[in-house]
Amino acid sequence: MLKKIFEILYDTYGPQYWWPSDSDFETAVGAILTQSVSWRNVEMAINNLRRMDLLNPKKMYACLTGILEKCIKPAGFFKVKARRLKNFLEFLKDYDFDFDELKKFDTPTLRKVLLNVSGIGKETADTMLLYIFKRPVFVIDAYTIRLFERLTNEGKKTYDELQEFFQNNLENDPDLFGEFHALIVVHCKTVCKKKPVCSVCKINQNNLCKKAKMV
Numbered sequence: 001m002l003k004k005i006f007e008i009l010y011d012t013y014g015p016q017y018w019w020p021s022d023s024d025f026e027t028a029v030g031a032i033l034t035q036s037v038s039w040r041n042v043e044m045a046i047n048n049l050r051r052m053d054l055l056n057p058k059k060m061y062a063c064l065t066g067i068l069e070k071c072i073k074p075a076g077f078f079k080v081k082a083r084r085l086k087n088f089l090e091f092l093k094d095y096d097f098d099f100d101e102l103k104k105f106d107t108p109t110l111r112k113v114l115l116n117v118s119g120i121g122k123e124t125a126d127t128m129l130l131y132i133f134k135r136p137v138f139v140i141d142a143y144t145i146r147l148f149e150r151l152t153n154e155g156k157k158t159y160d161e162l163q164e165f166f167q168n169n170l171e172n173d174p175d176l177f178g179e180f181h182a183l184i185v186v187h188c189k190t191v192c193k194k195k196p197v198c199s200v201c202k203i204n205q206n207n208l209c210k211k212a213k214m215v
Contacts, residue, residue, distance in 0.1 A: 001151075001169075001208065002166065002169045002170055002180075003169075003170065004168075004208065005151070005203055005204070005208060006179075006180050006183065008202045008203055008206060008208075009180075009183035009184070009187055009203075010179070010183060011202075012187075012202050013183055013186050013187065015179065016179060016182035016183060016185075016186060018131065018178055018181070018182040019031075019127075019131035019132075019178070022055070023055065024099040024132045025056065025057050025080065025099070026046065026053060026055050027128070027131050027132050028087065028088065028128055028132060029055065029060075029062070030042055030046060031124050031127040031128055031131075032081060032084050032088060032119070032120070032124060033045055033046070033075040033081055033084055033085075034075075035077075035081070035084075035121075035123075035124060036076065036077065037075050037076045037077075041074045041075050041076060042074075042075050042196050044074035045071060045072040045073070045074045045075040048070075048071040048072070048073075048074070048093070049071050049072070052067070052071055054068070054071060057089060057092055057097040058097055060085065060089060061086075061089045061090075061092075061093060061097070065082055065083075065086065068082045068085065068086070069082045069114065071184070072085070080119075084118070084119030084120070087117055087118045087119050087120075088117055088119070088120065088193070091113075091116075091117045099132065099133075099181035100135070103133055106210075107129065107133075107135045107136075107137065110129065110133065110135070111125055111126070111129060111137070113128070114128060122140070122159050123139060123140060123141055123159075126138070126139045126140070126163075127139050129212075130177055130178050131178060134174045134175075135174060136167070136172045136173060136174045136177055137163075137167075137174075137177070138163050138166040138167050138170070138177045138180075138181065139177070139181045140159050140162050140163050140166075141181075141185070142186050143184050143185050143187075143188035143189070143192075144162065144181070145157075145162065145190055146188055146192065146194075147184055147187070147192055148162060148165075149211070150192065150196065150209055150212070151203070151208065151209050151210065151211070152210060152211075153210035162186060166180075187203075192194055193214070196211075196212070198212040
């Protein structure tokens with residue numbers, strides 16, 4: 001079922017070219033800033049950081065917290081997120097701010113050390129694993145949960161259960177995982193919204209959504 005859904009979404013929306021960034025560090029910053037806020041707000045915050053020449057880990061590490069907070073204010077919860085960025089930078093400093101040093105870890109170990117950073121949860125860690133380190137780890141976010149629950153009409157599953165479902169039923173390919181995750185996001189923003197538009201949903205038109213059949 002998942003492979004068919006991916007094909008439908010890809011045919012509908014085309015490639016999404018995620019993650020939109022110019023560097024590994026910018027991807028990590030975006031993954032932290034996008035917590036509980038829309039990407040449009042994150043883009044404004046990242047543009048502020050770019051104007052201040054702070055999309056460099058050493059420069060952001062040396063930056064005063066107040067300046068960092070002002071830059072990322074559009075992303076919301078700016079005091080909390082500034083602290084999370086600083087925590088991540090303290091962690092990154094142990095590896096000389098070099099992502100290539102982190103790439104030497106196997107996936108389970110790298111995930112563990114990322115999760116040990118205060119403010120980095122499973123979704124953020126997995127986003128980094130997938131889009132920075134190209135590891136075959138499926139990112140589970142609110143959109144993925146929404147789509148899965150509607151497709152299957154099953155009860156809620158934990159993050160780990162849903163991640164296992166995707167990873168066990170798809171080819172073990174980080175490029176596929178990244179594209180699929182991006183397509184789920186765009187589909188849930190445009191069609192499978194909180195109030196779904198089932199009449200135009202290509203998944204529904206292929207009789208693959210159990211929830212739509214009950215509406």
